[in-house]
Amino acid sequence: MSFESCIVKLTSYCNLNCTYCYMFNLEDNSYEENHKNMPEETASMLLQRLAEYIEQEGLTQFDITLHGGEPTLWPLKRFESFFHNIKNNPILYKAITLGLQSNLYKLPSTQLLDLLLENNVSLSLSLDGPKKVNDIFRVTPSGKGSYESISHNLSFILDSKYCSLVKGILSVPQTDTTPQDYFQWVKSLPIKNVDVLFPIHYHYGYKPWDNIGKSEQEYACSPNLGIWYAQLFDCWWFHNDPSINIRLFNHVISLMLGSHHHVDALVNDTLNMFVVSSSGNIEYPDYYRVAKNRNAETPYNIVDHSIKRLHSDSGFQNLLNLHRFTPKECNSCDHQTLCGGGFLAGRNGPDGMVLNRRSVLCYDEMYLFQHIKKRVLPTLEVTPNRTA
Ligand code: SF4
Structure with missing residues (x-):
């Protein structure tokens, strides 16, 4: 079993201050000690380590997600050097796929967009639903909503030569809106590829049934989030428009049909990724930092340790x-x-953890899976061949 992807935190600061952000607004405060911007030498060392690892493990593909903070705030010269180093290393050039996760609150410079295009970097952005709901949670440090600026920047990119960059929208739906309104919003988007995520801020210290006046037993019978997601599924399923891809739902259906591909909240048979902080520290996945300060920390860093070394770490094992x-x-x-x-x-x-x-x-x-099963499986029943 090898690692097949990593998340690279190019920056440890952001131009938004989303209320639920696990980097800055939950329990972990390790960002305070990290470099604001990953130094060029650290990024270069990371690529050397990756090339070594890809060769050792005989990998044909390794996915890098450029992340932050807000990664587009990383200095342009460092992006140039980073992509140059990938292009000039045949092992990396052949195996690496690149994605960048941005809030798109600020339009990247045309120089950066050109670089992303030249280097086949796919761009994902985050929006949590219609403006009135998104702007409660995804706000600037002064509390201003981000929706208008992001929509404007997305439209600019989609109407330009950079349109092929945009892969899709990551969304943590806020149940302050109805599933019907949320789906109307999805239908109105200029790009209809949306990944609906489960909220990351629930854990054993803050359960979904806390603060809503339900006991665990009551919540088990009537789980608010599950019901919301199931109603959204119905909006999508009965609308029956294949041009609208809600990735979570398509993944659940393909898993029910026999796929075994682990994505985000599904399957959970292996998690073959690691995180590199802007200071070059190697960390466990971001899920670890949600409930306990410094819970994602490991003793390893990209300067002193090979990636292969992580195989002997019990946490990564x-x-x-x-x-x-x-x-x-x-x-x-x-x-x-x-x-x-x-x-x-x-x-x-x-x-x-x-x-x-x-x-x-x-x-x-469980509620959502049961609901999808109930909707989908009857449509797969085979009509007996009467002429046989
Ligand atoms: S009991 Fe079923 S739905 Fe619940 S966590 Fe386990 S596998 Fe998932």
Whole structure:
């Protein structure tokens, strides 16, 4: 089992201050000690380490997501050098795929957009729904909503020679809006490729049923988030327009049909990725930093340690072999192969990450999976061939 992707934090600052941001506004404050911008030498060392690892492991593909903070704030000269180093290393050039996750609050310079285009970098951006809801959560440091600026910048890019850069929108739907209104918003977007994420801020210290006047038993019978996602599924399913891709739903359906591909909250049999901070520290996935300060830290950094060295770290070994930690409650669950214990962020708590306890989003995920199964499976029934 090898690592196949990493998230690289090019910056440890941002021009937005989203209320639920796990980098700056939840429990972890390690960003305070990191470099604001990843130094050029650290980025260069990371690429050397990756080339060495890709060759050792015989990998044909390795995915890098450029992340932050806000990665487009990284100095242009460093982007030039980073892409130059990839182009000039045949191992990297052949294997690396690049994505950049931006809030798109500020339009990147045309020089940066040109670089992204030349280097086949796909661009994803974040919006959480219609303006009135998005602007409660995705705000500037002074509290101003971000929606108008992001929409304007997205339209500019889509109407320009850079349109092929845009891969899709990542969205943490806020249940302050109805699923029907949210879906109307999806239909109105200029790009209809939306990845609906499960919220990352629920864990054993802050459960979905806390503060809403429901006991755990009541929530298990009527899980608010699961119901919201299921209603959104119905809007999408009955609208029946294949040009609208809500990635979570398409993934659940393909998993029900036999795929085994792990994405975000699904399958959870292996997590073969690591994070590199702007100071070059190697960290566990961001799910770890949600509930406990410095919980994503490891003793490794990209200057002193090879990536192969991570294989002997017990934390990474556990993530690479996540299937060994399937919670015992899941053994009798109909959705075990689809879910594998649930969204990893929800297995966290003030006591740290406990891989073999099921996610606090279990009730919501179970409700959604059950609902999708009920909708989809009857459509797959084969009509007997009467002429045979
Ligand atoms: S839905 Fe719940 S019980 Fe079923 S596999 Fe997921 S976490 Fe486990």
